[in-house]
Amino acid sequence: MQIHDLEKIFEEKIEREIKIESKDWMPDAYRKTNVRQISQHAHSEIVGMLPEGNWISRAPSLKRKVILIAKVQDEAGHGLYLYSAAETLGTSREQMIEDLLSGKAKYSSIFNYPTLTWADMGAVGWLVDGAAILNQVMLCRTSYGPYARAMVRICKEESFHQRQGFESLLVLSKGTPEQKAMCQDAINRWWWPSLMMFGPKDAESTNSDQSMKWKIKRKTNDELRQQFVNMAVEQVKLLGMTLPDPDLKFNEVTSQYDFGEIHWDEFWAVVKGNGPCNKQRLEARNKAHEEGKWVREAALAYAKKQQARISVKVA
Amino acid sequence: MLTDSQKKNLLIDFVLFLADTNLILGQRNAEWCAHGPILEQDIAITNISLDLIGQSRNFYQYAAKLLNENAGASQLPHNDLTEDSLAYLRTEREFKNLLITELPKQDWAHTVLRQLLYSLYSQSLYNRLLNGHDVQLSAIAEKALKEVAYHIKWSSEWVIRLGDGTDESHERMLIALQALWPYTGEFFIAATYETSITDYNVIQQEWSEKLTPILIQATLEVPQNVFMQKGGKQGIHTEHMGFILADLQYLQRTYPGAEW
Numbered sequence: 001m002q003i004h005d006l007e008k009i010f011e012e013k014i015e016r017e018i019k020i021e022s023k024d025w026m027p028d029a030y031r032k033t034n035v036r037q038i039s040q041h042a043h044s045e046i047v048g049m050l051p052e053g054n055w056i057s058r059a060p061s062l063k064r065k066v067i068l069i070a071k072v073q074d075e076a077g078h079g080l081y082l083y084s085a086a087e088t089l090g091t092s093r094e095q096m097i098e099d100l101l102s103g104k105a106k107y108s109s110i111f112n113y114p115t116l117t118w119a120d121m122g123a124v125g126w127l128v129d130g131a132a133i134l135n136q137v138m139l140c141r142t143s144y145g146p147y148a149r150a151m152v153r154i155c156k157e158e159s160f161h162q163r164q165g166f167e168s169l170l171v172l173s174k175g176t177p178e179q180k181a182m183c184q185d186a187i188n189r190w191w192w193p194s195l196m197m198f199g200p201k202d203a204e205s206t207n208s209d210q211s212m213k214w215k216i217k218r219k220t221n222d223e224l225r226q227q228f229v230n231m232a233v234e235q236v237k238l239l240g241m242t243l244p245d246p247d248l249k250f251n252e253v254t255s256q257y258d259f260g261e262i263h264w265d266e267f268w269a270v271v272k273g274n275g276p277c278n279k280q281r282l283e284a285r286n287k288a289h290e291e292g293k294w295v296r297e298a299a300l301a302y303a304k305k306q307q308a309r310i311s312v313k314v315a
Numbered sequence: 316m317l318t319d320s321q322k323k324n325l326l327i328d329f330v331l332f333l334a335d336t337n338l339i340l341g342q343r344n345a346e347w348c349a350h351g352p353i354l355e356q357d358i359a360i361t362n363i364s365l366d367l368i369g370q371s372r373n374f375y376q377y378a379a380k381l382l383n384e385n386a387g388a389s390q391l392p393h394n395d396l397t398e399d400s401l402a403y404l405r406t407e408r409e410f411k412n413l414l415i416t417e418l419p420k421q422d423w424a425h426t427v428l429r430q431l432l433y434s435l436y437s438q439s440l441y442n443r444l445l446n447g448h449d450v451q452l453s454a455i456a457e458k459a460l461k462e463v464a465y466h467i468k469w470s471s472e473w474v475i476r477l478g479d480g481t482d483e484s485h486e487r488m489l490i491a492l493q494a495l496w497p498y499t500g501e502f503f504i505a506a507t508y509e510t511s512i513t514d515y516n517v518i519q520q521e522w523s524e525k526l527t528p529i530l531i532q533a534t535l536e537v538p539q540n541v542f543m544q545k546g547g548k549q550g551i552h553t554e555h556m557g558f559i560l561a562d563l564q565y566l567q568r569t570y571p572g573a574e575w
Binding site (some may be wrong): 046049050052053056057058059060061062063064065066070073074076077078083090114131168172175176178179181246284288290292293294295296297298299301302305 | 322337342345348349350351352353355356357358361363364368369371372375398399402403422423475476477479480481482483487505506531562563565566570572573574575
């Protein structure tokens with residue numbers, strides 16, 4: 001079959017909402033875009049374990065400790081599903097991890113911010129997971145089959161995490177004056193970075209157009225960001241807290257909430273590696289990988305010995 | 316003869332020993348979360364940590380219930396103890412956990428070997444509780460034993476894999492074995508509050524019989540003539556203990572009386 005015909009079949013599938021599967025022909029650029037996006041997503045899950053893992057030893061009650069450990073563990077599980085989904089496109093997990101550790105691959109910039117108080121665990125759950133979910137719900141309908149199916153599983157757990165985060169803030173918001181202050185402070189620090197999670201404005205987003213055409217994405221960065229603002233404005237009222245934006249107000253014409261200008265300088269600084277924790281996050285991942293090397297080698301050596309022993313017995 | 320009230324106090328101490336031991340090991344194992352040698356094993360050790368903390372919560376809740384009954388009977392003002400007040404507001408000298416649980420996690424060899432040494436012991440201990448007179452302890456043990464069986468399977472596989480893996484992993488297992496062995500002696504010395512455990516010599520024998528074939532398969536030898544450390548069961552800890560509690564109890568201590 002000619003490339004032209006294959007391309008036509010591919011385009012038709014996209015048009016008719018038929019999922020693309022790993023063995024199907026696909027344009028190189030489609031494959032590359034998916035590998036890039038899915039592996040970035042996987043890396044974000046793995047690096048995202050660090051800021052929350054930071055509070056496991058200090059969680060303020062046994063119940064909170066168990067919830068937090070289970071949450072960080074779920075993220076490891078999400079990382080696994082996503083690496084597997086990306087591997088169906090022909091790139092190995094080892095290669096993807098190599099790219100993360102060398103700094104070549106990106107992950108969500110939000111995890112380059114530090115978790116400074118216990119309230120950050122709630123704020124991360126509510127705002128960061130909340131922002132991630134909007135993106136992920138959209139991705140449940142993405143055109144690449146293995147990615148879409150991984151997202152369906154992930155979304156269920158993420159929405160659970162977001163509720164737990166909000167509930168934990170709710171307790172603080174009804175607590176002592178110190179707890180209330182801690183809650184507001186965490187919201188203040190996480191609000192703007194959460195808005196940045198949706199990426200650059202549509203006018204400046206380089207990858208968006210083609211991804212929309214291929215139905216990898218189905219909503220633009222700005223659409224998702226607006227949806228998030230509308231949602232958060234209502235939820236923050238339940239906490240009796242405020243969002244740190246004096247320009248936030250309801251627009252009668254659009255029926256949406258207008259919001260202030262995002263500090264794009266900060267966004268690009270963090271993307272380029274100059275966020276408060278970029279260095280520490282990569283160091284932590286590299287350290288775990290280096291220190292785990294002898295363990296992985298031993299497991300491999302033992303498996304080979306076992307294999308040899310079985311062959312000898314069979315012979 | 317002990318009075319009923321004395322018997323109850325001994326039971327409370329025994330339950331706290333079980334609670335503290337599982338909590339501190341769970342706390343140590345959780346240090347691997349996000350830092351494991353490979354993603355699948357990060358998940359596995361975190362799971363074990365969750366099981367251990369879960370077991371500790373069952374024991375703390377039972378201890379709190381017993382303590383509150385005591386307080387109620389003597390009309391003391393404090394009859395509102397919870398799992399959290401027991402885990403977060405007791406001091407180093409009040410904690411009764413085994414010394415082995417508080418040692419730093421070190422490398423994967425130390426971690427998997429400690430898990431095996433402890434889980435083999437707790438399996439025998441829980442079997443006694445399962446068949447004992449205390450209905451509550453029996454129920455907790457029944458649930459925990461299913462988890463412990465998995466912990467033994469997982470940790471014994473790793474001990475064998477590392478012992479019989481590469482030269483480096485074998486060497487690391489030897490170091491871990493030397494470091495941890497002196498902390499296994501106190502498993503089998505009954506504290507005054509362990510009135511329901513009357514056959515520690517049998518438990519020790521069971522433990523050795525389960526452990527030895529695993530070590531042999533791992534091409535490791537059982538250490539001989541090692542001086543044994545003790546004190547954990549009586550609240551005489553290592554220097555690590557204060558730091559563990561400083562971390563664990565930080566928020567409860569900084570904001571007394573707050574709800575989380």
